[in-house]
Amino acid sequence: MKCENRIERDDELYKNLKIDCEKCFGLCCIALYFSAAEGFPTDKVAGRPCINLQKNFRCFIHKKLSQKGLKGCTAYDCFGAGQKVAQVTYRGRDWNQNSEVEKQMCEVFLVMRQLHEMLWYLTEAFSVQTNSLIHEEIRKLISETEKLTFLDAASLMNIDIEAHRNVVNSMLQEISEMVRSKMISGQKNTLKRKKTIAGRLNLFGVDLRKTNLRGADLRGAFLIAANLSGTDLSGADLIGADLRDANLRGANLAGCIFVTQAQINTAKGDASTKLPSSLIHPMYWDK
Structure with a gap:
């Protein structure tokens, strides 16, 4: 209850x-502004309607966005x-x-x-x-x-x-x-500091499955394609973190802070991924 x-x-x-x-x-x-390279239908300048926007303001291919690989739209x-x-x-x-x-x-x-x-x-x-x-x-x-x-x-x-x-x-x-x-009181932080890109922690493609990420400062971190499968992110700050193609299968994000639906939509997860109650599992995640 x-x-x-x-x-x-x-x-x-x-x-x-x-x-x-x-x-x-x-x-x-x-x-x-749209860019086809960033997962949108085509390159488009700001202020110009998308080619798939209908007169009733609905997307012509909305149900096929994931199928067509349009990650920019789905995210x-x-x-x-x-x-x-x-x-x-x-x-x-x-x-x-x-x-x-x-x-x-x-x-x-x-x-x-x-x-x-x-x-x-x-x-x-x-x-x-x-x-x-x-x-x-x-x-x-x-x-x-x-x-x-x-x-x-x-x-x-x-x-x-x-x-x-x-x-x-x-x-x-x-x-x-x-x-x-x-969250980290009395715990050993095993997250090794990596090189940064423009001041942001670079964890691009890093396997973090054996890393203690509870209470970790991941603000703005590049976690693109990082393996976070099965990790516990309780208390971790994910504000502005780039989770594109990050593996969140079986990960516990229920207690993390400052994560948004847009970030989750860019990652890979499954039914066992735990999310904050304010967020939902994307329909295209593994069942």
Whole structure:
């Protein structure tokens, strides 16, 4: 019963931060830059509709994305920014019928997506932190960020998004250190420091199955094609980590922090992979 209550509570916290394409206008399919080399249908400049976007804002090949190897499409997650822009900022007016706002709507979507991503991380920070004082600080920061998402289009484009992100990142770093320090207390860290690429830990293709990753600092780490099968990532910070083609079969990510659906969607897993209750197993994972 406690587990069920926790899942229900998490669903409530994250309900506005999960994609609902039925309420969007295909904004990710027009606002983003696409590259065929990165798993998208074709090369596309930002602001131009994808070749598979239909007039009803649905993807013509949505059911075949995995079959066609379009990992860029299957991995993308707007954190619910699409429906927020469509239904709240523009109150249901779509760009197809209002060409004068098409460019603006794309720009607003990119800002909203960043704000919703911050809200995702802050919501998780709130759920894992028990200190009442820090809880209140996080609550205030969530409230401030939420207020920004309800601004009108012109105001949204004038937000100093970098300054706000710096404030959020500072809070997330503090929470990360607190969570990880509790997890690794008295344990030996067997994660050997590797060379970095642009300051990010390089674990490209590394076999980590015998490595103690509990409470590990994997922020921004390159874990592309790394073997994490059967590992325990409880308390590990995965914010910004690149999990493309990482082997997560049988791994325990249930207690890790700051991992997103988009990251999980790029990895390889199976039915035995344990995920945080806020995330789901991709349909194309091994059964």
